[in-house]
Amino acid sequence: MKILITGAAGFVGSKIVEYLRLGNTEVELLGIDNLSRKGSETNISILEKFNCTFVKGDISVQADIDKLPKVDWIIDCAAEPSVLAGLIGGSLDLINNNLVGTFYLLEKCKRDNAGFIMLSTSRVYSINELNSIRFIKKDKSFVIPESTSFPTGFSKNGVAEHFSTVAPISLYGATKLSSEIMALEYHYTFGFPVWINRCGVIAGPGQFGKIDQGIFSFWIYQYLLNKPLSFIGFGGEGLQARDLIHPFDIYTIIQQQIYSPIETAPKVINLGGGIENTLSLSELNHFCSLNIQKDKKIGSVIEGRTFDIPYYSTDYSIANLHWNWKPTISAYQILEEILDYGRNNLDHISQIN
């Protein structure tokens, strides 16, 4: 079995390579990455360590994909993953990376009769619908109100797959939703397997934390580097909350999708930490003040940012029902791992931040 991992030098891609290798010493792993993400070049040594052949190439360049050997599966982890991407300047770059690249990969799957696994995002869900829910403030966080009149697809468990995907969802979300639609069409037209995993915030050690992507790592690294931080939007108190999931818990379902697929399971599923692993910025900050520095001053900006949402938590009931899947690594375990990684790699982190 030969598996191509795109974006292999990225945060999730490099972790998936590691777990695939630890789970199967025989599988042939091939990774492609254009190294556009600052710091991704340092992950090439991880790919080598886990015996993954690395090719520098761009998934949005047809020739780069066409010259790759035949494979059995493609796990697509290559993307410009920021919700703010494409806002200033390069919208076309975003579309090339996240959508045109998908076409070339799907064409390769068709040629090779290979399966396609896509890491999609919770950012496919309607921003206005999410903003229409009146989340309530409890202690340091927004929480789901007691209510029986939520929008379709929303419940006390969070956002399910049938929640609205009506625009606006951000240009990033739109490239992902379009890619999902095309992947499903290729599946039904040409018959190769397709699994689409819509992930909430993915967080863990080794992440290149930025303010617009990887917020949990970003916050912890800013503390470690003694750099300024502010609560932005929603009253400037850090009440906005997200669930978080460790890449290992993404791997466990990918592993099933490849090695023991359940053919009748829905093709599109949500994966995320769920309400039990949802933390607000203020709760994240509290973790940092307990573990890193007690008296750090946090700024407050009342005005929000484009595309921001107050709360997102994944309803993963479908994944649980069909794949018997649930997250195994808790939010606070993830924070501990990031902190540990940050303390041991501070020089590297300061160079890429």
Ligand SMILES: NC(=O)c1ccc[n+]([C@@H]2O[C@H](COP(=O)([O-])OP(=O)(O)OC[C@H]3O[C@@H](n4cnc5c(N)ncnc54)[C@H](O)[C@@H]3O)[C@@H](O)[C@H]2O)c1
């Ligand atoms: N990190 C999250 O919170 C999160 C949440 C939901 C979904 N996702 C999805 O998971 C996937 C991986 O995200 P990540 O957090 O590892 O991001 P990342 O930025 O760490 O990794 C992405 C990698 O893709 C590479 N890349 C970008 N464009 C490319 C191209 N055209 N050709 C080849 N390589 C390219 C980058 O150099 C980088 O190494 C993405 O598809 C993203 O949309 C991430």
